[in-house]
Amino acid sequence: MSEILGGFEQAVLLAIVRLGEGAYGRAILKEVEARAEREVAAGAVHATLVRLERKGLVASWLGPGTPIRGGRARRFYRLETNGVRALNDARAAVEHQWHGLEWPLKGTP
Amino acid sequence: MTAIATPPSWAEAVLRASLPCDDFESTSGDLLEHYRESAYPERGPRAADRWYVRQVLGFLWRGARLWAAIIAAGFLARTAFDWRLPTHDFHMRSATTTVLGIAIFLVVGFWAGARSGRVVAGPVLGLASAAVAASFSLLGAAILLAFCHDETTLTAIRGSGGLGEVFVLPLVAVLPGALLGAIGGALGVATRRLRLG
Numbered sequence: 001m002s003e004i005l006g007g008f009e010q011a012v013l014l015a016i017v018r019l020g021e022g023a024y025g026r027a028i029l030k031e032v033e034a035r036a037e038r039e040v041a042a043g044a045v046h047a048t049l050v051r052l053e054r055k056g057l058v059a060s061w062l063g064p065g066t067p068i069r070g071g072r073a074r075r076f077y078r079l080e081t082n083g084v085r086a087l088n089d090a091r092a093a094v095e096h097q098w099h100g101l102e103w104p105l106k107g108t109p
Numbered sequence: 110m111t112a113i114a115t116p117p118s119w120a121e122a123v124l125r126a127s128l129p130c131d132d133f134e135s136t137s138g139d140l141l142e143h144y145r146e147s148a149y150p151e152r153g154p155r156a157a158d159r160w161y162v163r164q165v166l167g168f169l170w171r172g173a174r175l176w177a178a179i180i181a182a183g184f185l186a187r188t189a190f191d192w193r194l195p196t197h198d199f200h201m202r203s204a205t206t207t208v209l210g211i212a213i214f215l216v217v218g219f220w221a222g223a224r225s226g227r228v229v230a231g232p233v234l235g236l237a238s239a240a241v242a243a244s245f246s247l248l249g250a251a252i253l254l255a256f257c258h259d260e261t262t263l264t265a266i267r268g269s270g271g272l273g274e275v276f277v278l279p280l281v282a283v284l285p286g287a288l289l290g291a292i293g294g295a296l297g298v299a300t301r302r303l304r305l306g
Contacts, residue, residue: 024139025139026138026140026142026143029143030143030147041163041164041167042136042140042143042164042167042168043164043167043168043170043171044167046132046136046168047171062134062135065138068141068145068146069141069142070138072134072135072137072138072141073134073135073138074135074139075136
């Protein structure tokens with residue numbers, strides 16, 4: 001059984017998957033905000049990325065900065081094998097819970 | 110125009126004090142990029158500054174909340190102890206909790222200084238932890254009082270310094286928290302330098 005992911009952890013991991021090679025801090029923040037359709041605190045994304053890296057679900061490395069960042073380095077992220085497994089398990093768990101139910105649910109009986 | 114827009118320098122200093130030094134460059138770069146590319150052009154300078162400050166306070170809150178919870182838990186435990194198990198001689202209890210409080214603020218500053226590599230991180234996190242702890246403590250004491258206000262408890266409260274002490278002490282501890290954080294921060298930075306050679 002792999003790591004059990006929280007909802008926000010899944011959102012951050014899926015953002016990394018969607019962004020591919022362009023997955024760095026600010027791009028991940030924007031992607032999570034776009035999917036959640038609300039403003040998300042940069043600190044929340046940062047803390048989640050640190051936690052996911054400690055759990056061995058993602059790996060990070062520093063890349064070059066750009067002038068708009070004042071030349072400051074970007075930290076890029078990619079999923080590790082454990083991260084892919086955790087996401088697959090999270091999806092399978094949700095599908096298992098929903099198995100046999102019609103979606104969307106009708107109103108209360 | 111937006112390429113040279115700059116967030117408040119004090120906020121960036123607080124951000125530097127709130128993060129491990131390895132994280133500062135990339136994280137501050139992310140915030141600066143978002144500030145210049147999105148916040149500033151879409152919201153204007155004042156709202157962009159407010160957005161930036163809000164993000165920085167979020168980082169500070171994440172660094173301070175655990176320490177604040179520990180400090181507030183200690184304060185509330187002592188308060189509950191005094192109210193439910195009163196004594197005639199508070200000297201030992203006061204000495205013990207004072208030393209513990211001093212130790213916690215020194216550790217907070219040490220931790221902040223050692224991870225950020227900056228002495229100023231100590232007073233910043235000490236101040237933030239003490240301020241958040243004061244809020245937690247005042248709220249906790251109010252809840253405690255709401256549940257325990259029988260005559261025996263009220264007598265114990267009067268005998269242990271009164272409600273004034275309970276609701277003022279956490280606020281009085283904010284400044285010493287910053288000062289002790291500064292000492293801890295200096296020790297943390299010195300230890301870090303020794304370790305890194």
